[in-house]
Amino acid sequence: MDIEFTTENLDDRDRIPFWVDVASQAFYSHEFETSGSSFEGRLTSGVVDNIALTRCDCGPCVVTRTRSDTLRDDLDNYIFSIRLQGRSALRQDDRTIMLEPGSVILHNVCKPLKIEFLEQTSSLHVSVGRELIRSRVGDLDAMQVLSRGAPTTGLAVDFILSLAERVAGVDETLHPRIANHVIDLISMAVGADGYKREISAPRELALRRLKSEIEKCLADPNLKPARAAGLAGMSVRYANMLLAEEGLSLERFIVQRRLERCRQALADPHQSRRMIGDIAFAWGFSDHSHFTRRFRAAFGMTPAEYRAQHGLAKARA
Known part of the structure; x- marks a missing residue:
C-alpha cells in the first residue's frame, strides 16, 4: 500500500490537526486527545473495489466517536481489525475489549465508541459496507471478538495481510473478485467463530x-x-x-x-x-x-x- 500521510515531517503544532483530518477521512468522524504535541502517526491505505484496506501506526491517544459524529458522516460500515502491535482498550455498547497483538475484532462504526491507545500501536483495518456482511450472515449488532487461532479467522487474517502487501501490484480488473473473496472470508470467520462464542438470540x-x-x-x-x-x-x-x-x-x-x-x-x-x-x-x-x-x-x-x-x-x- 502507498503512504497517504505521516506526521514525520510536520511541525509539532501541525501534527494533531492534520492527523485528525486525515484519520477522519480514512475511518470516520471522531474526537481526538493526546498528551503533548509530539504525537507520531502514519496511515497507509489502498482501495480494492468496494472495500478499503488501511494500516494505522500511531502513538498513545484517545479516539472517541460520539452519537453526533455518527450522524455527521452517516456511515454504514463494519471495520474488521487485526492488531499487529501494541495494546488498546475499545469500548462500545457498555462493553470494553482489550486489544493486544494478534487480536481480531469486527465492530460497527454506526454506533458510538471509544478507543484508548495505551502505547505505540499498529493495526490493519478492512472497512466494508455493513449490508455486504449482513447479506451473508445477518445483522451483527454487537461487537464480534474473534479468535485468530480458529481456522476460518486465521484464513481470513492471512489472506488480508498478504493482500495488503501485494495490492499495489494487483491488476485492477481483478479487484471486484478479490474484494468479494475478502468479504466472504470475513463473513465465514464471523459465522464460524464469532457467534459461537458470543451468545446470540x-x-x-x-x-x-x-x-x-x-x-x-x-x-x-x-x-x-x-x-x-x-x-x-x-x-x-x-x-x-x-x-x-x-x-x-x-x-x-x-x-x-x-x-x-x-x-x-x-x-x-x-x-x-x-x-x-x-x-x-x-x-x-x-x-x-x-x-x-x-x-x-x-x-x-x-x-x-x-x-x-x-x-x-x-x-x-
Whole structure:
C-alpha cells in the first residue's frame, strides 16, 4: 500500500490537526486527545473495489466517536481489525475489549465508541459496507471478538495481510473478485467463530445458518426453498418467517443472491468471453428468458446491456 500521510515531517503544532483530518477521512468522524504535541502517526491505505484496506501506526491517544459524529458522516460500515502491535482498550455498547497483538475484532462504526491507545500501536483495518456482511450472515449488532487461532479467522487474517502487501501490484480488473473473496472470508470467520462464542438470540443464529447454507449451494439448480430450509435444519415456514423481517421470502432471497453473483460475473473483464447464458446456468438459473426478466427487474437493464455498460466490448448472449 502507498503512504497517504505521516506526521514525520510536520511541525509539532501541525501534527494533531492534520492527523485528525486525515484519520477522519480514512475511518470516520471522531474526537481526538493526546498528551503533548509530539504525537507520531502514519496511515497507509489502498482501495480494492468496494472495500478499503488501511494500516494505522500511531502513538498513545484517545479516539472517541460520539452519537453526533455518527450522524455527521452517516456511515454504514463494519471495520474488521487485526492488531499487529501494541495494546488498546475499545469500548462500545457498555462493553470494553482489550486489544493486544494478534487480536481480531469486527465492530460497527454506526454506533458510538471509544478507543484508548495505551502505547505505540499498529493495526490493519478492512472497512466494508455493513449490508455486504449482513447479506451473508445477518445483522451483527454487537461487537464480534474473534479468535485468530480458529481456522476460518486465521484464513481470513492471512489472506488480508498478504493482500495488503501485494495490492499495489494487483491488476485492477481483478479487484471486484478479490474484494468479494475478502468479504466472504470475513463473513465465514464471523459465522464460524464469532457467534459461537458470543451468545446470540436463537432466531439470529438460525438466520445466519440459513444464509450460510444457501450461499454454499447457490450454483446448484436444484436448490429450491424446501431443500435450502432442510439444509439449515428448519421448515420452509420458519425460514420464510426469519427472512420476512428483511422484507424477503426464502425463494426471493435465493434468486437475489444468484442475481448478485451473475451481476458480478457480467462486470468482470476476465469473464467477458463467457456466454451470458453460461453465467446464468452456472449460478443456478435453468431458463435464459426467466433469468433475463429477473435481471431486468432487479437492475433496470438486461444482462447484455449491463455487461456493455461496464465497457466490455461486445456482450455475448
